[in-house]
Amino acid sequence: MKYIRTPKPKREKSQIPFRLNFLFFIVFLLFAALVGQLAYLQILNGSRFVAEVDRTDKLVVTGNVPRGLIFDSQGRPLVTNKANSAITYTKSVGVTGAQMRKLADKLATYISEPTDGLQPRDYADYYLADDDYAKEITTHLSKADQALATTKPTDFYTAQVDYVKAHLPADKAKVAQAAAIFKIMNGATQLSTVYIKSENVSETEVATVGENLTSMPGINLGTDWQRNYPNGDSMTSIIGRVSTEKAGLPADGLQTYLANGYARNDRVGTSYLEKEYENVLKGAKSQTQVEVGNNNQIVQQIQEFKGQQGANLNLTIDSAYQAKVEAILKSTFKQALAAGNATYSDGAYAVAMDPKTGKILALAGENQNIKTHELTDDALGAINRVFVMGSAVKGATVLGALQDGVISVNNNTLSDVPIYLPGTPVKKSVYPVGTFSSLDAPMALSVSSNIYMMRLAMAEGHAKYSPSNYLSLDNDIFTKMRKYFSEFGLGQATGIDLPGEASSFPGPTKSSDGKLAVGSALDLSYGNYDPYTLIQMAQYISTIANNGYRMQPYLVQSISQMLSDGSKGPILSTTQPKVLAKVGSTQSQIDLVKQGMWQVVHGTNGWTTATPLNTLNPGVAGKTGTAQTFTRVDPDDSTSKQIETTTLSFVGFAPAKDPKIAIAVVVPNLQNDPEGYNLTIAKQMFSDYYAMNNIKADSSYSAHQTSING
The missing domain is CATH 1.10.10.1230 (Penicillin-binding protein, N-terminal non-catalytic domain, head sub-domain)
Incomplete structure (x- = not known):
């Protein structure tokens, strides 16, 4: 009998798609990688990473140091630091x-x-x-x-x-x-230190805060330094000021300061010497390494560098001589005010300079508030204010003409007949018409002939002129004369080591109808057109005094270090005299002008302008200036009435044979035909300098010596 095997039932196919299986596989790999990473972190490197978490950050915090001091040429302190008790706060990270x-x-x-x-x-x-x-x-x-x-x-x-x-x-x-x-x-x-209170901190406050420091994290006791001025306000307008801790860095230079490592609340020099020499005076900040733990609290502080006090400035100015110059300026101006001559005057200014080196020996100014008649120290007016100086510039006019070849050392006599132009008052000198028929250069300087200077300008400009007819000059006459003037520093920044110096403010060269202003060109020749600063005038007369070298004026003779015990340390640098240019004049040409400036003081003609100085021994040489100027009754109101005034000036050097000092003086905008104020100041400046520097009298000196070399 044939058996038939029952067929095996078929197994159903999985319903999970391949993509899901692949996804499970990827997840398995990621999970395996995570387990591996955790094993790496915890088993292999666990101790290292724990240490990393617990480690501290190390930061460097800087601290301020006292600024450098400022001394005069004799070592007298002009600016020191006064230590004050202070309460400070250091801001932690994450507070x-x-x-x-x-x-x-x-x-x-x-x-x-x-x-x-x-x-x-x-x-x-x-x-x-x-x-x-x-x-x-x-x-x-x-x-x-x-x-x-x-x-x-x-x-x-x-x-x-x-x-x-x-x-x-x-x-x-x-x-x-x-x-x-x-x-x-x-x-x-963060991690910066600021002053909570740095002025008028009482002993009780210091003691109380000190007892409770442990309960006030970040609070500490410290020292603040403030500028102190042993001589009072004298020279502060030269020295300048330092910003307060509250004011901090000036807004106009904020980014530059920050880029150079300053903090926003740092004190810095804001004007003049304090500003010009900020990098020298500020010193090197202290450096403290601060360790901050993982809880943002300061763990440890270690001072790595205690800081270096700023270097000192040693000035060229003798403060005792400076004080005498300030005193004569003030007393003379008050005299002019009492006489009714200075009601609308700006004040009085003076500069003294070593003509051979450029050292500033004195820089002083008194400014008058025309409304209140209050006088204030304005030494910086000598470098940042301009005045029409008048005949004091005539030495540069003569030397320019000698360079140009229109006169020579041996042939310099010109007619002294006034200039007659149509539609304008006769252009003449202060003395009556006909006083002189002709003059040579030294005599023209001696009696301050405007006519002589105008005729030099006409010769330089190849003038076509006949009396009472229009005058024509070369179109470059202003350029030519100003070029000669600039050789001596007139109209040029002198380069003095102070910020804010003014330079050139030349008058227009064209009249309102667009033609060459020939009348103004003639005015320029005798100093009654372009304005100059007084420091430019001092540089100009120094250039003549030293036989043609235009020296750069300077106030800081040297920079020295302060030792930790408070005594003066080594000299770090010394200012070397700097020749800015050599003028194109020959020695014989300069000698001719020097002879004229000698005769300004020692001439015997009745119109000689500076004879009150001829009692000084050794003898001095110089040039007076009188300019016809205008000022407003109310300087703050451009529509107020203008009045005609007179500006008196003087430049000179002494001893004339071997100059050691050159001075420039200006008393602007005087009234009522003032006389002598410029010479009163100049004479006292020379006399005080002689006495304070042991300048010996010349036994052969005569008040009416005809020659500078006689």
């Missing part, structure tokens, strides 16, 4: 506003903090540092403002501040001191 407010509240119970200057915004920041208060304020904001908390936190905070400012508590004065302290703390950057 919160709430923590700072709590600290401010506590510190306010120990010290009295000035609150002047607090603004509503400052109170708002203080109040909002309390988290509970901030939450309460948020409930008063609109839904739109509340929504900014997560999307625009800065705008949200602004909304909170605006609300608080509009609803400041009536008793806000009770928290004013804490708010003032919080403002300082809040403005500090």
